[in-house]
Amino acid sequence: MGRMIFLIGESLVNLRRNALVATGAILAVFISLTLAFGALVVNELLRLNTIGWQQGTHIIAFLKDPDQGGLDAASQVAYRDEVMAWEEVETVHYVDKAGAYEEFKEIFSSRPELIEVTDPLKLPASLRIELQSIDLYRDVQFRLSADPVVREVRSFGEQIEQLSTISRVLNVLGWGLSLVLGLSAIILISNTISLAIYARRNEVSVMKLVGASNWFIRVPFLLEGLIEGVVGAVMAVLTVWLAARNLNSLGETIQLITLNIPARFFFRWGVVLVLFGATVGVAGSLLGLSRHLREVDS
């Protein structure tokens, strides 16, 4: 216990001694994880708003209920098999009325008032159609629209193409930048550790001489890197969380799309990112230690 306090105290002294470089390292972790987390959030927003499309659905055919002149549930399943046999169609997924309501609840989980006023029975069953090739959507859409058992056909051909391009670019940018910045964060942290070792070379040399164990010598430096990584990560998580909350209040005014991301998402990824920051910190420390600790003569 006393030993732990001693070690933590030593690493805090280190941090204070090279506050400027440590700040730089923390900022690098912060920026890189903010970008990574931002990319994740944008991704999640796209996913929430395009749940149907993301699963590879190119066309949705909403089916009439039996009382509107449509098929009953068993015949709807048979109809699915019929459509599946079409040449242009890769696969068809049937979502019954209960499934439609479940999906609705997930999409609008942040708007309980909307869910409350929606009658589960009003949501139509549908066929989610994946095509052999997205280019074929016009033909299939036309054929479906002409069928009297179909209430409405929606195709996402163009939107899918655009959105998937945007999301790909965003992802590559976000992850690429955060990878580069993450690497530079490791290097910056290893530099703060090198400086800390240099500033404390006399102490380290005496420690080696009187027989301090290797881990005892390393732990304050590892803790220093760990603190830098965790502080940067916590700042990144808080920043993205606050930004998303503001975005959400903006989203209240925009109908039909949701900008609300569940707290569960933030918690899960927040924990992952803080652990990642800790890993970056420890990796940076180990790099700094491996480069410079040996050079301290004992």
Add this chain to the structure above:
Amino acid sequence: MIRLDSVTKVYKGGTVAARDVSLNIRRGEFVFLVGPSGSGKSTLVRLLLRQEMVTRGTIWVAGKDITRLPAWKVPYLRRSIGTVFQDFKLLSTKTVSENVAFALEVIGRPRSAIRSQVEQVLELVGLEDLGGRLPDQLSGGEQQRVSIARAFVNRPLILLADEPTGNLDPTTSVGIMRILDRINRSGTTVVMATHDHAIVNAMRRRVVAIDKGQVVRDERGGGFEKAREAVEPNGAPSPQQNLPLSPDSDKPTLPHMDS
């Protein structure tokens, strides 16, 4: 306690700093390593501490072959060896007491034990009243006594001293030698590298002379120079002998030596 068996050390670049050195030092001995500058004294000290690896040969310390010690065990070797250097190696931002306590803190001793051990050892080196001073508020001799206190606070089996009086004037050196003598009388094996004639001649302990990395003389009760002084009648009334250093002039007992 210490045994070297045909130890050879060749540095990168080809300097042979130890050449087929064999030595046997028993528990409780006081041994001077003497020889001109560059003869290889410090190299032997560094080999004993595993700061350097032997090129050939074997070194046993307290029954263990330290040339085969895995790196992670080296700290435990060093806990059984106290070290004192010419340049003291004190931490300038820590007080005398803190410098000594540091040696115990970093090997994980409990705080409660540290305080009393530090007090005892500062008393042993005669610095009980200066515990709160910083190193640069002390004379060279006092600083070296702090460094001896730090080396001895963990009650090591062996004390290695590399030119401990190299930066000190003769009178101050006498005080340092008295402390080393006292530590040796407590049962600690002391090995001291030096080129200080006066001290070696006054102490009359075992002398191992090194030249160009080789042991050229190993003599009990010897002087710095070969034979000449040793053969003088009744043990050489050289001026150095008048220093109040000879083993019989001073028989202090160490406090708390039972460990």
